[in-house]
Amino acid sequence: MKPALYPLEKPPIMNTKKIGDVILDVQNISLRFGGVKALTDISFNVKEHEIRAIIGPNGAGKSSMLNCINGVYTPSEGSITFRGKTFDHMNSRQVAEMGVARTFQNLALFKGMSVIDNIMTGRNLKIKSNLLMQALRLGPAEREEIRHREYVEHIIDFLEIQAYRKTPVGQLPYGLQKRVDLGRALAMEPQVLLLDEPMAGMNVEEKQDMCRFILDVNDEFGTTIVLIEHDMGVVMDISDRVVVLDYGKKIGDGSPDEVRGNEDVIRAYLGTSH
Amino acid sequence: MLYRENGQFKTSYRADQQIFPIAQDRVAIGLILAVAFLVVPAVASDYIFRAILIPFVIMALAALGVNILVGYCGQISLGSGAFMAVGAYGAYNFFVRFPGMPLIPALILGGLCATFFGILFGLPSLRVKGLYLAVATLAAQFFSDWMFLRIKWFTNNSDSGSVSVSNLQVLGMPIDSAASKYLFCLALLVIVALLAKNLVRGAIGREWMAIRDMDVAAAVIGIRPMYAKLSAFAVSSFIVGMAGALWAFVHLGAWEPAAFSVEVSFRLLFMVIIGGLGSIMGAFFGAAFIVVLPIFLNQFLPAFLGLFGLEISTAGISHAELMIFGALIVWFLIVEPHGLAKLWSTAKQKLRLWPFPH
Amino acid sequence: MAFFLETLIGGLMAGMLYSLVALGFVLIYKASGVFNFAQGAMVLFAALAMARFAEWIPKWTGITSPIVANLAAFIIAGAIMFVVAWVIEKLVLRHLVNQEGATLLMATLGITYFLEGLGQTMFGSDIYKIDVGMPKDPIFMLESMFQGGILVNKEDVIAAAIAAALVALLSVFFQKTSTGRALRAVADDHQAAQSIGIPLNRIWVIVWCVAGVVALVAGMIWGSKLGVQFSLTTVALRALPVVILGGLTSVPGAIIGGLIIGVGEKLSEVYLGPFVGGGIEIWFAYVLALVFLLFRPQGLFGEKIIDRV
Numbered sequence A: 001m002k003p004a005l006y007p008l009e010k011p012p013i014m015n016t017k018k019i020g021d022v023i024l025d026v027q028n029i030s031l032r033f034g035g036v037k038a039l040t041d042i043s044f045n046v047k048e049h050e051i052r053a054i055i056g057p058n059g060a061g062k063s064s065m066l067n068c069i070n071g072v073y074t075p076s077e078g079s080i081t082f083r084g085k086t087f088d089h090m091n092s093r094q095v096a097e098m099g100v101a102r103t104f105q106n107l108a109l110f111k112g113m114s115v116i117d118n119i120m121t122g123r124n125l126k127i128k129s130n131l132l133m134q135a136l137r138l139g140p141a142e143r144e145e146i147r148h149r150e151y152v153e154h155i156i157d158f159l160e161i162q163a164y165r166k167t168p169v170g171q172l173p174y175g176l177q178k179r180v181d182l183g184r185a186l187a188m189e190p191q192v193l194l195l196d197e198p199m200a201g202m203n204v205e206e207k208q209d210m211c212r213f214i215l216d217v218n219d220e221f222g223t224t225i226v227l228i229e230h231d232m233g234v235v236m237d238i239s240d241r242v243v244v245l246d247y248g249k250k251i252g253d254g255s256p257d258e259v260r261g262n263e264d265v266i267r268a269y270l271g272t273s274h
Numbered sequence B: 001m002l003y004r005e006n007g008q009f010k011t012s013y014r015a016d017q018q019i020f021p022i023a024q025d026r027v028a029i030g031l032i033l034a035v036a037f038l039v040v041p042a043v044a045s046d047y048i049f050r051a052i053l054i055p056f057v058i059m060a061l062a063a064l065g066v067n068i069l070v071g072y073c074g075q076i077s078l079g080s081g082a083f084m085a086v087g088a089y090g091a092y093n094f095f096v097r098f099p100g101m102p103l104i105p106a107l108i109l110g111g112l113c114a115t116f117f118g119i120l121f122g123l124p125s126l127r128v129k130g131l132y133l134a135v136a137t138l139a140a141q142f143f144s145d146w147m148f149l150r151i152k153w154f155t156n157n158s159d160s161g162s163v164s165v166s167n168l169q170v171l172g173m174p175i176d177s178a179a180s181k182y183l184f185c186l187a188l189l190v191i192v193a194l195l196a197k198n199l200v201r202g203a204i205g206r207e208w209m210a211i212r213d214m215d216v217a218a219a220v221i222g223i224r225p226m227y228a229k230l231s232a233f234a235v236s237s238f239i240v241g242m243a244g245a246l247w248a249f250v251h252l253g254a255w256e257p258a259a260f261s262v263e264v265s266f267r268l269l270f271m272v273i274i275g276g277l278g279s280i281m282g283a284f285f286g287a288a289f290i291v292v293l294p295i296f297l298n299q300f301l302p303a304f305l306g307l308f309g310l311e312i313s314t315a316g317i318s319h320a321e322l323m324i325f326g327a328l329i330v331w332f333l334i335v336e337p338h339g340l341a342k343l344w345s346t347a348k349q350k351l352r353l354w355p356f357p358h
Numbered sequence C: 001m002a003f004f005l006e007t008l009i010g011g012l013m014a015g016m017l018y019s020l021v022a023l024g025f026v027l028i029y030k031a032s033g034v035f036n037f038a039q040g041a042m043v044l045f046a047a048l049a050m051a052r053f054a055e056w057i058p059k060w061t062g063i064t065s066p067i068v069a070n071l072a073a074f075i076i077a078g079a080i081m082f083v084v085a086w087v088i089e090k091l092v093l094r095h096l097v098n099q100e101g102a103t104l105l106m107a108t109l110g111i112t113y114f115l116e117g118l119g120q121t122m123f124g125s126d127i128y129k130i131d132v133g134m135p136k137d138p139i140f141m142l143e144s145m146f147q148g149g150i151l152v153n154k155e156d157v158i159a160a161a162i163a164a165a166l167v168a169l170l171s172v173f174f175q176k177t178s179t180g181r182a183l184r185a186v187a188d189d190h191q192a193a194q195s196i197g198i199p200l201n202r203i204w205v206i207v208w209c210v211a212g213v214v215a216l217v218a219g220m221i222w223g224s225k226l227g228v229q230f231s232l233t234t235v236a237l238r239a240l241p242v243v244i245l246g247g248l249t250s251v252p253g254a255i256i257g258g259l260i261i262g263v264g265e266k267l268s269e270v271y272l273g274p275f276v277g278g279g280i281e282i283w284f285a286y287v288l289a290l291v292f293l294l295f296r297p298q299g300l301f302g303e304k305i306i307d308r309v
Helices: A062-070 A092-097 A115-126 A131-136 A140-157 A174-187 A205-221 A233-240 A256-261 A265-270 B023-043 B047-072 B080-097 B101-126 B132-150 B178-200 B203-213 B214-221 B224-250 B263-274 B280-306 B314-335 B339-353 C003-031 C040-060 C066-091 C099-122 C154-176 C178-188 C190-195 C200-226 C232-246 C251-276 C283-297
Strands: A022-033 A035-047 A051-055 A075-084 A086-088 A101-104 A192-196 A224-227 A240-247 A249-255 C138-141 C149-152
Touching: A022 A062, A022 A224, A035 A062, A035 A075, A035 A086, A035 A224, A035 A233, A035 A249, A051 A062, A051 A233, A062 A092, A062 A101, A062 A192, A062 A224, A062 C178, A092 A101, A115 A140, A115 A174, A115 B203, A115 B214, A131 A140, A131 B178, A131 B203, A140 A174, A140 A205, A140 B339, A174 A192, A174 A205, A205 A224, A205 A233, A233 A256, A240 A256, A240 A265, A249 A256, A249 C154, A256 A265, A265 C099, B023 B178, B047 B080, B047 B178, B047 B224, B047 B263, B047 B280, B080 B101, B080 B132, B080 B224, B080 B263, B101 B132, B101 C283, B132 B263, B132 C099, B132 C232, B132 C283, B178 B203, B178 B224, B178 C200, B203 B214, B203 B224, B203 C200, B214 B224, B263 B280, B263 B314, B263 B339, B263 C099, B280 B314, B280 B339, B280 C003, B314 C099, C003 C040, C003 C149, C003 C154, C003 C178, C003 C200, C040 C066, C040 C099, C040 C200, C040 C232, C149 C154, C154 C178, C154 C200, C154 C251, C178 C190, C178 C200, C190 C200, C190 C251, C232 C251, C232 C283, C251 C283
Parallel strands: A051 A224, A051 A240, A101 A192, A192 A224
Antiparallel strands: A022 A035, A022 A075, A075 A086, A240 A249, C138 C149
């Protein structure tokens, strides 16, 4: 029986997969780099508790879209509404504080630190003691550190990486590094989780494990998931709704079945026949 | 065989997170501290104190500060000499202008002056990094050189910028003998090292290392780059400033701005590189190395070359020192970028298994 | 007004010399992404070599003509700089290929110390003269416009001319020759250049050799003006802000940055200095660079630095 993952502040939610209202609304986002238009007038929304996939051929702008939501890029036009508040550009830190966490396509782990330390950095927003208290490391600071360590250990159990907890992440194989990346995002106790190709480079077993983790997180905590993924099988199986991008434009939006039958989508992936 | 953690199981996170989890390490540290505090003062000669031990202790403190900024937070700094100078002159001004101010508060206030200066010249780190930041910190260095030479107020209107202090005492006990100076500095070093170790293994330390390893990703997790970088500058310059004040008050007694030139900045950076970036132990190793090397060369080189019938002048020895420093820096960066501390921990790793190969 | 012009021209001349040193920085950075902190030490090393060989050659070979002696010394010093470049590439650069900028910077710091020690061991640590026949007398310009004319140092004018000629030569080298093209390719993208068969290691040796020759010319001019001594390395430290101002990747930036710094230093010393106690030359360049770093880190002509996640 796999140990359950539970946050310290709230009791576990028994979720019956009720998809809620719109929590994230992307309106008319355009993104330009000099002369290159990475995104053109993209609009879609994400409902609470759902798993939303973003798919499209390579170079379609999927990661750029996530970067805009996340505050890493500033869109040239358009706005993003999160929980009713509209912003025309996001600031990474504010976004994190608002409860959005993210994994990276190319892994942005802190290579010099161990697995525990990497995941502990995800707890950073929740740590309250100030510099002086940390330096003295007396009662409250030490207790807080231990509390957060406990939470991180639960995440480590959940992701089944116990054996590697003290290893510097730079020394781990790719599949395990991706789990640490996910763990760090989970440590933030996010309401929305942005996953950028979480299964890239994995074999079938690893993909199954990763799918299981994603579904568990969505199931047990109702975390809204926005997922970029190339594996069509995975996308069709686990996502509730799908957005399709091609050359920076949106060409499809709906349930997996609707999108699968969409002419434009088929053409984008298979190319046109003349 | 002796150095094994076999059988040392931790049953609480508190035990797992302690500074020295392996029992043998705790014993070793206890022994070292006992020797440092009790045995050394009894047996060392005045010369050893003045030439080796006191400089080592103070420089280890400074290297600790620099390591926090450069090693843990990854912000290159070539201005450490300036921070030492600000700490020294700051403490001097408080000590001299407020008669009756005790020594330790003066040192701390000097450190705070250095903190302020450090945060100010650390602001560029919010915009640039790497080489560009190095140039910005050099600006701090040269500005400080000029400030203490030309602005008379800082040096109590002395003509050449040179000042002196005397009659140091702590809690009524005078600090005039070499042994008492050594013990005073050592006590401060141990306290600061403990506080620093607590910082780097806590949340702020992780923030610093996150910024060092990948600052874009750090922002995405919710780390404020501004707070992390400026706090690194603040803590680092406080420690370096206090070390500068100690260097001036306790080691030199009388000093002028040239005592904290850009050469000192380079020397501190070398200590941190050779000792090991991102390691508290590294500060000690590096300081020991850099302090002892010139003395070692002074004694050893003439004898060594004498074997071949060659002579070498004192100027020649200092040139050789430059060459050896330079070559060692390059060698360390190529072979073991994490310095002596990494070599030491690799050795300990091997010791855990010795005499078994794996 | 005449005094202002004199100061201005003096500043331009000094700036030209900074530009020479900065040129070496830019060349190496452009081609290998390495920031060569040791450029100053290279200037000193080259100048020492030239000064001493100019002394020794007459002693060893009995040639009395100073022109021949200086020429021979120049050539020998140049050859020595080639060797230095080759050794640096082989022993240091090759092993640090994929390290980040900070590591490379610190490695060049180590090289700095090594060259300083080696130079003084091999060539001695007194002050030496370089006498390449530069005229030391001043000339007076524009006597018709200003009474008494404007004082300009003939030596400075010739130095500026030499520097300009060097820059022109380098531009031709980069634009017109195939090696120059290869250098520009490497500067743009190491891997792409490698994939079309450009030998990276050889290119780096060439670049450091060229930087070495630039250092030699700079050393010759500085040494002729100030005498060759250890403090020459601090002069090079003043060239760092030039590179920041002009942009690390820009040759014209190095020139213009040098002129701006040279003029700025002189003017600020004369007009601002008296208010704050004087001697602000030691930090003016750096603080100016600092201000630039806050608002325009890529300098006047450099490329914008983009961070990709």
